[in-house]
Amino acid sequence: MKKITNRAVSVLLLAAMIICGCLVYVIRYADHGEEWAMAFSRANSGSTGAILDRNGVVLASFNASENAFSPDTATRIANYHITGDYWGRSSTGLLTRYDAALKGYSPLTGVSVAKETVLRLNVDAELNNKAYAVLNGRKGAVLICNYRTGELLCMVSSPAVDPADPDPVPGDGAYINRCLSASFVPGSVFKLITAAAAIECIPDLDRMRFACEGSVDIAGVEIICSGTHHEQSFEQTLANSCNVAFAQLAVRLGQATMTRYVRxxxxxxxxxxxxxxxxxxxxxxxxxxxxELGWAGVGQSTDLICPYSLLRFVCAVGNDGVLIEPQLVQNAEPPRMRFMDPDTAGKLRQMMNYNVTTHYDGANRFPGLSLCAKTGTGERGDGTSNAWFTGFLLDEDHPYAFVVLIEQGGGGLQAAGSAANEILQYAVNR
Amino acid sequence: MDELSWIVPTSRVVMIVLSLAVMIRCLRSMLRERYDPEVWAYLRSGKQTLPITHWENLLGRSRSADLSLDLPGVRRTHAVLRRNDKGVWKIFDVFSRGGVLVNGTVIGKDGLRVTDGDVISLASNRLRFLDTDPAKRKRLEDARSPVGRRISPALTLLELTTFQLFLLVQHAFSAGEADLPPIALSFGLLILLEWSCYNAMRVIGRSGFEVETLAFYLSSLGFSVTASAAPQEMYKLALMTTIAVLLFLCIGGWLRNLRRSVGFLIPVALAALGLLAVNILFGRELNGAKNWVSLGAFSFQPSELVKVCYVYAGAATLDKLYRRGNLFAFIAFSALCVGALALIGDFGTALIFFVTFLVISFMRSGSIATIFLAVAGAGMASFLAVSIKPHIAQRFAVWGHVWEDRYGAGYQQTRALSAAAGGGLLGKGAGSGWLKGVFAADTDMVFAMICEELGLIIALCMMLAVLTLAFFAVRSARRGRSAYYAIASCAAMSMLLCQMALNVFGSLDLLPFTGVTFPFVSRGGSSLLSCWMLMAFIKSADNRKDGSFAVRSGEHLRTEGGSK
Incomplete structure (x- = not known):
């Protein structure tokens, strides 16, 4: 008997194989469960979902039988970096980011039955269309945000792709959202940060005079300016975008202080x-x-900034130093924080307005807009430059802060400034 | 109904807790409680007295002998000492060729009876055989710990009943109005059946009810599957379950008598072959396999009943096992069965038979070489089958790549995976899935259907229930009275394990899709009958004190030859 019953372990061997099989399944389930569930379960559960812009324009929608986008090609492309696609090609797209929420899957309860999930956005799809059209195929990014409420009205990255009919050979970085996922050489827009640090750390700044003879020697290295500005007030140095003055300010503030403010x-x-x-x-x-610190103070050296970070900065300046965190998806209570001293924000606002009225030919270039702004031309080191234009409107009906970036676009005011004007005119007159 | 909608999500969690509770109680009771051996007689060797704990005992020097005798001249395996139902002991000289004497008489081919006080000589070592009289047996029996003292089977069954009621409540929310009465009535019948069964056991003084509880647990999942996918079949299912349980009781009763059971081996084997012949001659083809036979309005799968016959005829008592001719007869019988199933086109069942054949033949012969030969032979045969039958080749081709052909050969597996994942851990609620609408969801893809509706945890409990039965069969085998019961119960469980593995892993793309049923749960009357009948073999090997109706109580067994 013992001999025979010892051989009963063959049954245990069979049981062990089954337990191993179960483990393999459980591991694969943990790994692919959602993907499997989505393959047919969503179609069979009757769950539906949609992404709508602030005016109810459908950017993407899905139901049991299909995954759809807007029927309008221009809308699909201009809003591609907001929606993403159903296949996860864009890492920032909401269809990817909010996948589970939109489709109603959780590992605990599986696919929810007949769930309708609608994501309402703050962006204005038509404003995005306009911005994308203004960029006209150039590589760039446009961000517009209501600095009083945090509503993100416009977010466009160019080039983009048509999710309903993806180009087999997409444009350069078409799947990268330049507004959020990349950082660029800032050039003179960085002087806003140096200026803010100087306002807070250097006493008697308003009484100081800054001489510019086209270049300055700092510890044996020549820092070249865009022009020869002679003697200027602090206000004029920002309007002139004087490298000589800002390099000296950065050196005077010191690397630790500068880093502290940038952080x-x-x-x-x-x-x-x-x-x-x-x-x-x-x-x-x-x-x-x-x-090198001098060059860093004027937005060159190894400086890189993400357009979204710059948008937060100008939003805070526009809103008296209080940042209402921008929101892509509608949110009743966006977080708010004290971003900078209200006096610093006030001083910057006044200087940025001075830039536009005295140096950017505001009345002709930006007719009807009460604008505070700063240009930037970030030298990329290959002979080309990133054109930047950032600022906000002094207009309580349209409290918009904006960032416009055109990669390799040339001069900041010429390229980005005129693009910003076209887009802002459209936004204000809508 | 709306204000009651919280019931379904809550009941999901409650059902999982109840499932786990039933599993844990059965596991503890079947695998953790004391399982004392039965003592039938003694063998005195010098000053040493060895208890004889089986009806069939191997005597020899080997450590794996039941009575290990380290005496000069005794072979590793020397003789077999066997007791029959009537308490008559016989000794067989299976190995030593003349080295066994009883009271100085050399025993012949058919063995020799031994009685209390007889002297057995093994290679000139004298051993005294001491039988037990009824009074002694009663004392020995009383010393064993009975079943169910620590873990009350009634409480476990009560938990199961609560589980079934929650299941019914979930169906009440999802079923159509017309379907509700048959569903409710059938569940009621199931509960009535299990409690009647339990009470019947109490009446005859049996308190081991775990095997039945697990079978009823699986059956209730089967009821849920049918209620979701084919509610019009509920009455039929309830009727078939009642018949199945009655057959289970009948076969269990039949197996109480070892001599009667063993006496019918050849008729049962012939019946199996007859059933297969009927199938080949009159079978109806359905989905590639010709495994259905119609009798008027009633149709059934003979191969399911052949499973029971195969286990019945495949096992053997210890004294027969060491006769070469007996093993060859078994191999020939197995080859006929597997061959007939392949001819019918039921390759899934053929594979189940083959694995069971491996388990039985290993338990009988202990020879790994035989197993390798058999596997090699079967490998070549299945290679032929794959190359001849295109639909089988296709199933192998798509195996592991089901998502690449989700509208073709991978149709069922991808639906099963998707639905199973869609249920998450807790499930969507009984009757609320979508897989039930897919063809064969309630049979071949039943694991996925349970995953979807009741969640992964209950689906794994369902597998655990079958695994627990298998562990218990192995544990019981060690205390078995006869090799026949030990082999039969292990063979029955390996059959069910293999069937479960093919069903579950086939639908989940871990194995090629074979389309066999999950024991008790898949819809199908013939399959249900065979599963319950196979349970009788597990019961017949359950030798715990007052454990099983299919085993006669130790103290009631008459000992005819007890005194001289």
Whole structure:
């Protein structure tokens, strides 16, 4: 008997194989469960969902039988970086980010039955269409946000793709959202940060005079300016975008102070826009010496900033130093925070308005807009430059802060400034 | 109904808790409680007295002998000492060829009776055989710990009943109005059946009810599957379950008598072959396999009943096992069965038979070499089958790549995976899935259907129930009275394990899709009958004190030859 019953382990062997099989299944289930469930369960559960813009325009919708986008090609392309697609090609797209919520899957309860999920956005799809059209195939990014409420009205990254009919050979970085997922050489828009630091740290700034003879020697290295500005007030240095003055200010503030401000204003960190992570920027944090610090103070050196971080900055300046965190998806209570001293914000606002009225030919270039702004021309080091234009409207009916970036677009005012004007005119007159 | 909608989500969690509770109680009771051996007689060797704990005992020097005798001249396996139902002991000289004497008489081919006080000589070592009289047996029996003292079977069954009521409540929310009465009535019948069964056991003084509880647990999942996919079949299912339980009781009763059971081996084997012949001659083809036979309005799958016959005829008592001719007869019988099933086109069942054949032949012969030969032979045969039958080749081709052909050969597996994942851990609620609408969801893809409606945890409990039965069969085998019961119960469980593995892993794309049924749960009357009948073999090997109706109580057994 013992001999025979010892051989009963063959049954246990069979049982062991079954237990192994179960483990393999459970592991594969944990790994692919959602993908499997989505393959037919959604279609069979009757769950539906949609992404709508602020005016109810359908950007994407799905139901049991189909995954759909807007019927309008221009809308599909201009809003591609907001919606993403059903196949997860865009990492920032809401269809990818909010996949489970939109489709109603959770590992615990599986697919929810007959769930209708609608995501309402703050963006205006037609404004996006306009911005995409204005960029006209150039590589770039446009962001517009209501700085009083945090509503993100416009987010466009060019080039984009048509999710309903993807180009087999997509444009350069067409799947990258330049507004959120990339950082660029800022050039002179960075002077806003240096200026804010100077306002807070250097006493008697308003009484100081800054001489510019076209270049300045800092510790044996020549920093070249865009022009020869002679003697200027602090206000005039920003309007002139004087490299000589800002390089000297940065050196006077010192690397530690400069780094502290760049960090405090959130340029070195990634953020979350309605749950979507954004790119961090960079600034020389290790010791680099005065000449390099001078260049860093005017937005060159190893400076890189993400357009979204710059949008937060100008939103806070426009809103008296209080940042209402921008929201892509409608949210009743966006978080708010004290971003900078209200006096600093007031001073910057006044200087940025001065830029437009005295140096940017505001009345002709930006007719009817009460504008505070700063241009930027970030030298990329290959002979081309990133054209930047950022600021906000002093208009309580249209409290819009904006960032316009055109990669390799040339001069900031010429390229980005005129694009910003076209888009803002459209936004204000809608 | 709306204000009651919280019931379904809550009941999902409650059902999982109840499932786990039933599983844990059965596991503890079947695998953790004391399982004392039965003592039937003694063998005295010098000053040493060895208890004889089986009806069939191997005597020899080997450590794996039941009575291990380290005496000069004794072979590793020397003789077999056997007791029959009537308490008559016989000794067989199976190995030593003349080295066994009883009271100085050399025993012949058919063995020799031994009685209390007889002297057995093994290679000139004298051993005294001491039988037990009824009074002694009663004392020995009283010393064993009975079943169910720590873990009350009634409470376990009560938990199961609560589980079934919650299941019924979930169906009440999802079923159509016309379907509700048959569903409710059938569930009621199931509960009535299990409690009647339990009370019948109490009346005859049996308190081991775990095997039945697990079978009823699986049956209630089967009821749920049918209620979802084919509510019009509920009455039929309730009727078939009643018949199945009656057959289970009948076969269990029949197996109480070892001599009677073994005496019918050849007629049962012939019946199996007859059934297969009927199938080949009159079978009706359905989905590639010709495994249905109609009798008027009633149609059934003979191969399911052949499973029971195969287990019945495949097992053997210890003294027969060591006769070469007996093993060859078994191999020939198995080859005929597997061959006939292949001819019918039921390759899934053929595979189940083959695995059961491996388990039985390993238990009988202990020879790994035989197993390798058999596997090699079967490998070549299945290679032929794959190359001849295109639909089988296709199932192998798509195996592991089902998502690449989700509208073709991978249709069923992808639906099963998707629905199973869609249920999550808790499930969507009984009757609320979508897989039930897919063809063969309630048979071949039943695991996925349970996953979808009742959740992965209950689906795994369902597999655990079958695994627990298998562990219990192995544990019981060690205390078995006869090799016949030990082999039969292990063979029955390996059959069910293999069937479960093919069903579950086939639908989940871990194995090629074979389209066999999940024991008790898949819809189908013939399959249900065979599963319940196979349970009788598990019961017949359950030798715990007052454990099983299919085993006669130790103290009541008459010992005819007890005194001289």
């Amino acid at each position: 405090q204003y959130g340029f070195l960190d990634g953020h979350l826009l309605s749950g979507i992570p954004t790119a961090a920027g960079s600034f020389p944090e290790e010791f680099v010496g005065d000449p």
